[in-house]
Amino acid sequence: MVMEFNKELDARGLHCPLPILKTKKALADMLSGEVLRVLATDSGSVRDFQAFAKQTGNDLLEQSEENREFIFFMKRK
Structure with missing residues (x-):
């Protein structure tokens, strides 16, 4: 199943x-309920995005890894 998203951030x-800071800025420009797709290569971003979701209340809908790239889907609270 393909996750639908409203905006994409290439980190x-x-x-x-930086991936988290740019995600925070991108989410601030989005409406509640919209989904942001983030592409990242920093292996620490997996842990960072999980913590970010808990701290901010934005939902981490899905995370995956393909060819050493991490893909996150964040839903704006």
């Missing part, structure tokens, strides 16, 4: 904390 090549 590939960025290291902590």
Whole structure:
């Protein structure tokens, strides 16, 4: 099943904390209930996105890894 999203953020090549900071900024520009797809290559981002979701109340709908790239779907609270 393909996850639908409203906006995409390419954070590939960025290291902590930039993927999270850019995600926070992108979510701030979105409406409640919209979904942001984030692409990242930093292996620490898996742990960071889980913590970010808990701290902010935004939902981490899905996370996966393909070819050393991490894909996150965040739903704006």
